[in-house]
Amino acid sequence: MVPALSTSTGEPNTKIVKGTVTSCGDHYGCIEDRVFFSIDAMIGPLCLRVGDKVLAFVEEDPLSYDLRATEVCVLVEDDRPREPYSKIHEVSMCVSQVREDNICLADEYYFYLDSISKAILGFMPYEGDWLDIEYSLEQESSKITIHSLKATKCRRLQEVCVTSIHKRQGVLNHTIFFTFHSLKCPVGYTPLVGHVVNVVVVQSIRPNYNWRAVSMTPVDKLYRLGS
Incomplete structure (x- = not known):
């Protein structure tokens, strides 16, 4: 039985898929025994191994219905207990500035745009974009940790x-x-x-x-x- 894939809507004819790497060679691999990817599709410096949790942009061939990942990144899930000051907040905020490695929100907070947050969002943010965010605020800092990220509309x-x-x-x-x-x-x-x-x-x-x-x-x- 093929394991179920957790998906959300992404680009046209594309899904953002969360799954487990079930095979991985020198030049190719497979997610949940269904989604093929080449090593060239890997985002970030980490090497993939069997058992890794990943997020992937997956395209479906309209004729053969084969699934192929065009971008793959390792999903790092942190299950450690959160401190009281790390209470998760929900808010809609406007992107005020896009720097080389971080995104400023409403000229008040910022977060680093790593491969995970970009894959979850599905696009590169730009000044003026409105985002719905679930976040926790780092103690005595304007840097936030992103837990959920999507376009407001x-x-x-x-x-x-x-x-x-x-x-x-x-x-x-x-x-x-x-x-x-x-x-x-x-x-x-x-x-x-x-x-x-x-x-x-x-x-x-x-x-x-x-x-x-x-x-x-x-x-x-x-x-x-x-x-």
């Missing part, structure tokens, strides 16, 4: 149009902005003005816009060839 939109691009930023349907720095696209695809795309958007506040696209897939596969 997230939607999937079908067949929207790229209406403008300027340098490393662009706009969809004149109402949704995106940045190339934090946008996930299929390999080899670059959006251009006039392209019709399917997108995942999150609530993100900046002048004239309330939504940010975090992933984009062209409706017409010919776009991938630059036509």
Whole structure:
């Protein structure tokens, strides 16, 4: 009997899967005897071993229904008793600054964006993004420990149009902005003005816009060839 996988919604045609490594060779491995991955998909410096708990971005082949992980990271679960000052809080906060290795929230708290928190969230945060967070506050510090992390609002939109691009930023349907720095696209695809795309958007506040696209897939596969 195949063990059940714990999943949550991720990118289009993708699931974020929590599972156990059941086999691992020099160049490939398998999660729960169902999800294949190559070592190149591994995020972070740790080496995988059989029995490791992992989070993975998993794509399903629409024809064969085979499951393949495109990104895999070790899930470190801390079951130690928490001190009284580590009481878990729930709050919605806006990202005020994104630095090289940490995320600032409402100019008050910060946390390190490691491979685990990024895999749980499913996208790279950007200034103005609203996040729902479960966290505990480290004693006498503004650094927080993240226990749960997700976009406050997230939607999937079908067949929207790229209406403008300027340098490393662009706009969809004149109402949704995106940045190339934090946008996930299929390999080899670059959006251009006039392209019709399917997108995942999150609530993100900046002048004239309330939504940010975090992933984009062209409706017409010919776009991938630059036509």
